[in-house]
Amino acid sequence: MADKKVRTRFAPSPTGFMHIGNLRTALYAYLFAKAEHGDFILRIEDTDRARYVEGAVDFIKRTLSAAGIVPDEGPDDIGGDCGPYVQSERMEIYKEYAVKLVELGHAYYCFCDPGETHTSGDFGGYDRHCRDLPQEEIDAHLKNGDPYVIRQKMPLDGETTYFDVLHGNITIPNSELEDQVLLKRDGMPTYNFANVIDDHLMGVTHIIRGAEFITSTPKHVLLYKGYGWELPTFIHLAPVMGKNEDGSVSKLSKRHGSTSFEDLVNEGYLPEAIVNYVALLGWSPKTTNQEIFSMAELIAAFSLEGLSKSPAVFDYDKLNWVSGEYYKAMGDEEFAGRARKFAGELPDYLEAHWAKLCSLLRTRISHLSEIPREIAFLKEQPAFDAALYTNKRNKVTPEKALELLPEMIELLEQVTEADWNNDALYARLNAYIEEKGLKKGLPMWILRIGVAGQSVTPGGATELLEILGRENSLARLKKSLANLQAL
């Protein structure tokens, strides 16, 4: 038999932000669909009126778009043949199918008040009070317009088994299954019901979702069977974890830091880099050791076999590395443009040398929000300890600094404004170094510390001199010398 066209879906509830775990689920569903030349559907599961967040649907669409995940079908302008793609707009459909399931004998009306206790001793769930109500009683309630819910009629014994691509056969005793509500008192379906109806009606062939649904899937399976529908293929993804202060791990959440796509973008991580990293969290390519992937490359490399069934810990170190790789591969001009708004207010001399500064920053930064810290010393010369003039390899000591700094200041004062650039300064200093028979690292170190005031800097001595400008540099050096002499 010819394989049906693959259709996957991402079905978020509109809660206002895109958690990294959700982003990964969406990404895998998208990658699989595209790898199989199938369709990827976006469906909004907004059946919980209490949790609805205004504008959340647009937010989800914008986020997916920024991440490069493009739905083939979905709400509003996205369109498609299986709409509407927002569950709150499909209420008549759920009602119709719920009633149908009652007729099929796999569901029943329940008139119990939600406030009443209806649990039985050894069984934790609903006590099935209304499961076998006489038909006349049901009709009377209905005729009377009494509020009701529709519950699923679970098998009382036996077990339910289904196949999961990652986990193999999963079997749950039916005694664990509650007669769950399918249609709520307000007419809205529950997740467990709407999900099945929509996945079937929308022709979803592969359900890719989080592992938290493993134990509720038998309920879904019973629903499919109740209607006589073909089962989709299930793929339950292991969760994304975060590392706690004490070294333990738990499901990734706010307390682990920035854990939404939006947060990460705001911190200056490239969307492509985030997607790249997240793809590798719980999946690895089968035929390559490649680490850096474009979306097209991910699609080409993706297969279900590469999915991991154990939880993965979100690692900022590796994200930083991936992100750094993207910036290293980026052109100077594009980097300068993206980086500018992270730098804040800049004095004129830095504004003038922004391009140059960025070329130094680009290879030593993992995300853009590191920039203010990296360039703070350029805005204002930090106070520093003379001990910074100490470097073993270059034989640098504060005494040496005291000796050479005056000479170098004198030499630099002879350089004109017009010649004040990296190459000319370097040539000038080099001549001085050769004349004195010094090791290059010695005076350069002293100069760099003197002008920067900190041990680690983006760029070497002459590069910093150029960026700071003649006047500023000389002022800084003189100040550093004065401090040194005062000791």
Add this chain to the structure above:
RNA sequence: GGCGCCAUCGUCAAGUGGUUAAGACACCGCCCUUUCACGGCGGGUUCAUGGGUUCGAAUCCCAUUGGCGUCACCA
């Protein structure tokens, strides 16, 4: 607690009965170098524990332990 899922370096992971147990991040060392970074080279650390099965087990089975999930008119 019942039920279920998971278990290879600190982290992401390859591995599907016979390997010196890949690779990447991080870490350490060396080289390069006007610092750091980049780049190059090298290094240490891993099969949770205990039983089986087998000539042989990270790979199969069982138990233990641990982690996680789930038990809503939330999704």
